[in-house]
Amino acid sequence: MTLVQDRLLRCQGSWTMPDIAPVEQALRGSFWTQHGALVLETSDIHAFDTGGAVVLQRFLTEARRGGCEVTIQGLRSEYAQLLSLVASNWGAIATDPPVRPNRGVRLELWIRDRFADMVRALAFVGESVVASLRVFVAPSQVRWRTCLQSLRVDGVNALPITGLLTFLIGVVIAYQGAEQLRKFGTNIFIVDLVGISLLREIAPLIVAILVAGRSGSAYAAQIGTMKVTEELDAVKTFGLSPIDLLVLPRVVALIVAVPLLTAYADVLGVFGGMLIASNQLNVSFTAFLSRFDEAVALRHFLIGIGKAPFFAAIIALVGCYQGLQIRGGVDDVGRQTTISVVQSIFLVIIFDAICSILLSWWDL
Amino acid sequence: MSLTVQTETPVIEVSHVSTRFGQAVVHEDVSLMVVRGEIFAIAGGNGSGKSTLLREIVGLLTPTSGEIRLFGRDSRELEGSDGQPLHRRFGVMFQGGALFSSMTLAENVAVPLREHTHLNARIIRDIVALKIALVGLPPDSAVKFPSELSGGMRRRAALARAIVMDPELLFLDEPTAGLDPIIADGFDQLLVHLKRLLGFTVVMVTHDLDTLWRLADRVALLGSGRVVGLGTMEELAHCEDPLVHEYFNGPRGRAARLQYAGTVMHQD
Incomplete structure (x- = not known):
């Protein structure tokens, strides 16, 4: 697009944003401006926009800085106007762009953020606990309708998927165990294996993970969207508390739903194991069930079910809290939803581990 | 047969566009034309289908029937992969940004x-x-x-x-809605300033009467799915059609017009 003829640079073609890249590349460097003076012949430019003007102005500035006097010939008046528009704004363009704070400052901000986050989380848990005491003091003030709705969506509607998954888990455990047990001829111990592991640990955990993915994330997204659309602010102007209105019913619903789901998952998981036992190990249903009665103590079932309400509280509180933390726009909703799922599963497993350690201390 | 000689193809040509969402009729036989270099405003009450028309022109929605041409090309081209060059010729500013x-x-x-x-x-x-x-x-x-x-x-x-x-063509959806009067005025001036500098055609959807008086070269008023008025603000303000009359000569319409007359006199 440009060719030189003894200090005369002929510029041609389209100097518009889609086409200017090769011209800009050719003009870069000091090749053209090494001679102290240069004439730009621009009458053959047939299209010109602010992109072309920026490229030209940048060339002029750099040439002048290098001590080369550039004169422009034959630039159409409407193009010259664009060039002078760019030149008059050159101050704003050429200033170095402001940068985001550097690493040290960012680290400090990050630590402060985390600390503030912890304080907020504690405050939220405190508020929620106080609010939930009201369930016992003034049950009529609880939003039972929201509660029941949540119970249906997060409990009843979760039955098929929870049932299917724990059934499959029961099948998998029995299958893997069958191989080993057959070697020792201790087929009947499949009952202990499936029964204890499922009732005590696996069923509550699987249910918790599923509920965190299904309901915890939904809570974060629902409440977060309400925050973005200022619905929560509207709620506050009516003198209502978002915790009473949104958080409490969900926490109560999950605390009821998760133990029930766990019990249901226990049944289906054990049924899955039972099928494999009769199929692979010749342990009949009757033999399985009579062994179940003596091998699997009631406490295993109670420990599993006992953990479930705590899992539920963790999931509901984390989901609601992360939803309330959304400040910016819709972009935050996705991020905060992800955080809520990861955090609630993390906390559930930590809680489960602590339970295991404590219970083994107490010989349960 | 018109006296003006139309050598250039119009920037936008909307011909006989009808839009229906299920049972709801949004547009019924809407036709209009935008020529190069003007500020064209689409006005109308809430729910009159202004924004829908804008979305159809920029290719986000397809009308139920009728044809929309951008720079002489069918706007349905925008959907395909060969719509890129056409996309590059216009810019859209959405309502919420x-x-x-x-x-x-x-x-x-x-x-x-x-x-x-x-x-x-x-x-x-x-x-x-x-x-x-x-x-x-x-x-x-x-x-x-x-x-x-x-x-x-x-x-x-x-x-x-x-x-x-x-871009040669700039679409603005409610550019001043929700802004305070001072910032809205500033925005109007900015738009005129940029249009002079960069020379684009503007199509905007607005019901800000001040903006209409100050900026728009021509206005199309949509009402009950049709174009009920089309012309300069002066023409529309004197239009006898009851729908148009009501829109531009309500208390707000008169105030905006008086204020506009005041600023024009001030400049003279």
Whole structure:
């Protein structure tokens, strides 16, 4: 697009944003401006926009800085106007762009953020606990309708998927165990294996993970969207508390739903194991069930079910809290939803581990 | 048969467009034409289908029947992969700004340049800084995220993104809705200023009567799915049609007109 003829640079073609890249590349460097003076012949430019003007102005500035006097010939008046528009704004363009704070400052901000986050989380848990005491003091003030709705969506509607998954888990455990047990001829111990592991640990955990993915994330997204659309602010102007209105019913619903789901998952998981036992190990249903009665103590079932309400509280509180933390726009909703799922599963497993350690201390 | 000689193809040609969403009729046989260099406003009450018409013109919606031509090309081309060159010729400023919330202002403005050109980072930065300066935003706002900007600044940022490729045609959806009068006035002036500098055609959807009086060369008034009035504001203000009369000669309409008359006299 440009060719030189003894200090005369002929510029041609389209100097518009889609086409200017090769011209800009050719003009870069000091090749053209090494001679102290240069004439730009621009009458053959047939299209010109602010992109072309920026490229030209940048060339002029750099040439002048290098001590080369550039004169422009034959630039159409409407193009010259664009060039002078760019030149008059050159101050704003050429200033170095402001940068985001550097690493040290960012680290400090990050630590402060985390600390503030912890304080907020504690405050939220405190508020929620106080609010939930009201369930016992003034049950009529609880939003039972929201509660029941949540119970249906997060409990009843979760039955098929929870049932299917724990059934499959029961099948998998029995299958893997069958191989080993057959070697020792201790087929009947499949009952202990499936029964204890499922009732005590696996069923509550699987249910918790599923509920965190299904309901915890939904809570974060629902409440977060309400925050973005200022619905929560509207709620506050009516003198209502978002915790009473949104958080409490969900926490109560999950605390009821998760133990029930766990019990249901226990049944289906054990049924899955039972099928494999009769199929692979010749342990009949009757033999399985009579062994179940003596091998699997009631406490295993109670420990599993006992953990479930705590899992539920963790999931509901984390989901609601992360939803309330959304400040910016819709972009935050996705991020905060992800955080809520990861955090609630993390906390559930930590809680489960602590339970295991404590219970083994107490010989349960 | 008209006296004006039409040598150029109109920038936008909407012919006999009807739109229905299920049972609801949004447009019934809407036709209008936008010529190069004018500021054309689409006005109308809430729910009159202004924004829907705009979305159809820019190719986000397909009308149930009828045809829309942009620069003489069928707007249905915009959907396909060969619609790219057509897309590059217009910019759209959405009502809420529609800035990408995960990007800074500068990155937002740079999106079309990064996607449609092969320019290097420095030139992109220069062009972005120019456009940010042109819409009157301070240079340090470039590194801010949309959530850190005020409503007026977000509107300006959206305008900067819409004009970054020097479009021939600029669409504005409710450019001044929700802005305070001072910022709205500033925005009107900014638009006139930029139009003079960059020479684009403007199509805007608005029901801000002040903006209509001050900016619009021609106005199409939509009502009950049809174009009920089409012409300059003076013509529409004297129109006998009851729908048009009601829209432009209500208390607000009269106030806007008086204020406009005042500013014109002031300038003389």
